[in-house]
Amino acid sequence: MSQIKVLIVDDARFIRDHVTRIVKEHFPEYQIDAAEDGDDGQKAMSKVDYDLILCDWEMPGKSGLELLTWARSQPHYADIPFVMVTSRGERDYVLQAIQAGVNDYMGKPFEDQQLVDKVKKYAGQRVESSADSRRKAAQMLASGKTAASKKVAKKPKxxxxxxxxxxxxxxxxxxxxxxxxxxxxxxxxxxxxxxxxxxxxxxxxxxxxxxxxxxxxxxxxxxxxxxxxxxxxxxxxxxxxxxxxxxxxxxxxxxxxxxxx
Incomplete structure (x- = not known):
């Protein structure tokens, strides 16, 4: 089975690093690459056949929507999972992304587990996640059940x-x-x-x-x-x-x- 390759595209370095850390931590067997904008992302995608794209919307040069549109015109990327990870949540923007062929949409900021779930959904089915990831997921599930059963009121954030x-x-x-x-x-x-x-x-x-x-x-x-x-x-x-x-x-x-x- 070939190694799953994931590309993260975001012009904000701290977001790229944050997303890269989460994916590497839960899926250490994946190849994780990062691009600093849409143009850089297109260059990377032209050289490597990625299995999943996690992309920001607003970037200098080529936007996430433009990169998505280009990807859908390419034979390899016509049906490769493309997830928009962005602070853009307005209905019009979501509709544009859907019409362009986006697979999913995740708003910033997000919890680590939300991102892990997206990766599992679109790429993780081909390679089982690490034992550490499964352990953490089980812990989160257990803690969630405990909190729900006790009906503890949420503390202020x-x-x-x-x-x-x-x-x-x-x-x-x-x-x-x-x-x-x-x-x-x-x-x-x-x-x-x-x-x-x-x-x-x-x-x-x-x-x-x-x-x-x-x-x-x-x-x-x-x-x-x-x-x-x-x-x-x-x-x-x-x-x-x-x-x-x-x-x-x-x-x-x-x-x-x-x-x-």
Missing amino acids: GLAHLRSSAGNLRCAVKEITLQNVKVMVKREEGIPQLLEPVVVDIEQVSGGSVAQMNGFIIGLQANEKSQETTFLAVDVQFVDNDPEKLEVLTGYIASLNKKPK
Whole structure:
């Protein structure tokens, strides 16, 4: 059986390194190559017949969509699994990728196991994953069952300040991605307005500042079905495209997924 070859295409070095590390850790028998943009990816694909492509969307030069379109015009890559790994999650972009022949779509940031599952789905069926990978998957499954059976409430992922027309509101981070964040605020501290621009100062649980993200409120919801509810859930859509902010935020989100030793 020939060795499975995987190509990772992303212009952000820290993302390339992160994805490469995950795939190598769980599938050490695979050949893993990386390309820094779409043009570099096309050159690599012209020299090597890869079995799986993990590709970013927005890159200088040739974009992920353009690389996908080119790939589907090539005899070897007409039906080779191509997974778009990107922060682009808008419906129009997803439809473009589907129409161009993408096999799957994974949003940034992502948990390690999400990526492992994608690789298993599209390439791992041909080569069994390592024993260490199976052990980790079993541990994750067991821990998931334990948490579900005990019905333990999720702890906040972090702390933040929401700067809005209602003031500087202390809040807890419930969910966070590179595109948006859901925070819980106390009703009595003030109620922000739907669609108003805000700044979210995200902190580590230890209190260290992580990033000041600009955005606008896309959702407000009572935490309980009662007019007396104490907490409100506030959904904020980020509008920042600053590479430094996004890199810091990506590292912070990745740290949330790490299990304590």
